[in-house]
Amino acid sequence: MITTLIDGPEQALGTVVLAHGAGAGMTHAFLERVAAGLAAASLRVVRFDFPYRTAGKRVPDPMPVLQATMRQVIAEHARGPFVLMGKSMGGRTATMLADVVQARAVVVFGYPFHPPEKPLQLRTAHLAELRTPTLILQGERDEFGTRDEVAGYSLSPAIEVDWFVDGDHSLAPRRKSGFTPEQHLERAIARAAAFARTHLG
Numbered sequence: 001m002i003t004t005l006i007d008g009p010e011q012a013l014g015t016v017v018l019a020h021g022a023g024a025g026m027t028h029a030f031l032e033r034v035a036a037g038l039a040a041a042s043l044r045v046v047r048f049d050f051p052y053r054t055a056g057k058r059v060p061d062p063m064p065v066l067q068a069t070m071r072q073v074i075a076e077h078a079r080g081p082f083v084l085m086g087k088s089m090g091g092r093t094a095t096m097l098a099d100v101v102q103a104r105a106v107v108v109f110g111y112p113f114h115p116p117e118k119p120l121q122l123r124t125a126h127l128a129e130l131r132t133p134t135l136i137l138q139g140e141r142d143e144f145g146t147r148d149e150v151a152g153y154s155l156s157p158a159i160e161v162d163w164f165v166d167g168d169h170s171l172a173p174r175r176k177s178g179f180t181p182e183q184h185l186e187r188a189i190a191r192a193a194a195f196a197r198t199h200l201g
Contacts, residue, residue, distance in 0.1 A: 002073060003054055005047045008039030014081040014104065014200040016045045017073055019090025021110075022060045025053040030087060030170060030185075034109065037189035038085075043196055046077045050090075066093045074101055083196040088112050088144070088169065091136075092123060098132035105199035106134040107192045110169045113145030113153065122153070130156040135195045137188045139167025162191055 005026055008016075016038055020026050026047040035045045050069050052061045060066070070093055074082060084094035084103045091108030098106045114121050134156075140147045140163050147163055155161070164184045166177035171184045 001054075002051075002069060002076075003049045004073065004077060005035070006045065006077070007035045007047070008044040009042055010044065012042055012044040012079075013197060014044070014083065015078040016043050016083050016085055016196055017070065017078060017094075018045055018047045019070060019084075019086035019093060020047070020049070020053070021086070021088035021090055025049045028087075030109075033185060034085075034087075034189055034192070037186075038193050038196070041193035041197065043193060043200075044079065046073060048073045060089060063093070063096070067097055070094065070097055071101065081200050083107065083200060085109070085192060085196070095130060095132075095134060096126055098134070099130065103132055104201075105195060106132055107195055108134070108136045109188060109192075110142055110171065111136045111138060111145060113150060116143040119149060124153050124155070127159060128154045128156055130158050132158060133195075133199055134159045135191065136161045137164065137171060137191060138162070139164045139169060139171045139173070139184075141166060142169045144169055162188075164188065 026049050038045045081104045083105045085107040086094045087109045094106050164171045166173035171188055172181035173179045
């Protein structure tokens with residue numbers, strides 16, 4: 001049994017399947033804000049917990065389990081065309097499934113290009129061949145992939161990376177940047193909603 005939460009109108013352009021990151025579940029404040037913002041843009045949003053979260057565990061499930069769970073959520077809850085979104089690990093899972101499940105688009109909040117302090121352990125091989133329109137919202141100083149690091153990766157033309165000045169893995173900047181975490185999050189939600197609506201058409 002997959003635990004889910006649904007936000008937004010029942011009648012919408014399509015469904016957004018929104019997945020959490022490795023360290024927090026579907027009710028984390030970041031995902032709560034994203035879901036509320038997308039719902040306010042008249043999108044139907046389905047959040048869910050991966051099995052390890054439901055079981056009260058800290059270590060994420062293997063990628064095949066993550067993918068199977070997302071597939072099941074799509075099968076059971078997507079109405080009409082759908083977009084996949086996710087924070088970090090959830091977004092990585094979405095990019096690995098998008099072409100196969102025929103998602104209209106993907107949005108990732110902080111892609112984990114590599115583990116922190118392990119820049120050679122890249123998680124990018126599939127990104128070179130990705131065909132689904134994809135928007136990655138990335139902080140410039142994200143420890144999972146900085147702007148300078150990502151500039152050297154081979155990414156598919158289907159991928160657009162939107163950089164957030166001085167942002168960390170949750171897009172939050174430091175005070176000296178002249179921006180606030182709230183400003184960055186609001187812009188990220190607006191970009192995600194517009195990208196989803198464009199591809200849901």
